[in-house]
Amino acid sequence: MKTNLQILFIAILLAACTEKNTLTQSTQIPFNQDLADDLARMAEIDQIAAGPVPNDRYQHLTQEEWKVFEDSVFATHAKALEKIFKQHGFPGYDLVGKKGSMNFWLMAQHADHNPKFQNRVLRKMKVEVDRGNADPSYYAMLVDRVNLNTGKQQIYGTQVTYRANICQAYPKPLANPETVNERRKSVGLEPIEKYLNEMTEMHFMINKDFFSQKGITEPTLHEVRE
Structure with missing residues (x-):
C-alpha cells in the first residue's frame, strides 16, 4: 500500500512530465501551407527560367531578351528567399514539407549573383540536415555551388x-x-x-x-x- 509520501512523489513526477510534454508541443514548428504554396509557385517560374531554351510561352523572345527574363526571375526570387530566410532560416520538412524544402533549396542554387546569401543558407541548411529535417544530397549540391562561386x-x-x-x-x-x-x-x-x-x-x-x-x-x- 502506497504511503502519502509516495503518492505525493508520484503526483509531482506526473506533473513534471506533463509540463515537459506541453513545452515540447508548444515549441514544435507548425506546418506553413501558405509558405509551401508560395515556394511551389516561385519554383515553377524558376524552372522555366532555368531551362536551356525558351519554352512555348516565351519563344517570341530573342536570346538577349530571354537572358534578361532569366536574370530578372532569379534576382526577384533571391530577394523573396532572403525575406523567408530572415524569418524562418532554412525551411525544413517540418515547416514546408519535403517538396517545399526542395523548392527553397532549388531557388537558392540559382542565386549565384549573391554567394554570401548562398553561404548563409548553407550554414542553416546544415543544421536542418543534422536534425534529419533537410536532404543531405541537396546540401552537398549547394556546397559545391557555393565553393565554385567563391573560387574554391x-x-x-x-x-x-x-x-x-x-x-x-x-x-x-x-x-x-x-x-x-x-x-x-x-x-x-x-x-x-x-x-x-x-x-x-x-x-x-x-x-x-x-x-x-x-x-x-x-x-x-x-x-x-x-
Whole structure:
C-alpha cells in the first residue's frame, strides 16, 4: 500500500512530465501551407527560367531578351528567399514539407549573383540536415555551388560542364577526385561515374540536333566501376 509520501512523489513526477510534454508541443514548428504554396509557385517560374531554351510561352523572345527574363526571375526570387530566410532560416520538412524544402533549396542554387546569401543558407541548411529535417544530397549540391562561386574546388562533383567534341559530362574543378565517391556515398549520392553518364545522356538528348550536325550520333559515357 502506497504511503502519502509516495503518492505525493508520484503526483509531482506526473506533473513534471506533463509540463515537459506541453513545452515540447508548444515549441514544435507548425506546418506553413501558405509558405509551401508560395515556394511551389516561385519554383515553377524558376524552372522555366532555368531551362536551356525558351519554352512555348516565351519563344517570341530573342536570346538577349530571354537572358534578361532569366536574370530578372532569379534576382526577384533571391530577394523573396532572403525575406523567408530572415524569418524562418532554412525551411525544413517540418515547416514546408519535403517538396517545399526542395523548392527553397532549388531557388537558392540559382542565386549565384549573391554567394554570401548562398553561404548563409548553407550554414542553416546544415543544421536542418543534422536534425534529419533537410536532404543531405541537396546540401552537398549547394556546397559545391557555393565553393565554385567563391573560387574554391567542389567537394562532391555535382557541378559539371561538357566536352562538346564528344558529348561527355565531366566535373568542374574537384578536390581529391580519387575519394569523391566516398564523400558522395556519405550524403546519399550515387557514384560519380553514373551521375556523369546521366548528365551526359540528358545533355545529348537536349542538344541532339546540334550533335547530329557535328556527326556525333551517341554520347561518350564514362566507365562505371562496380
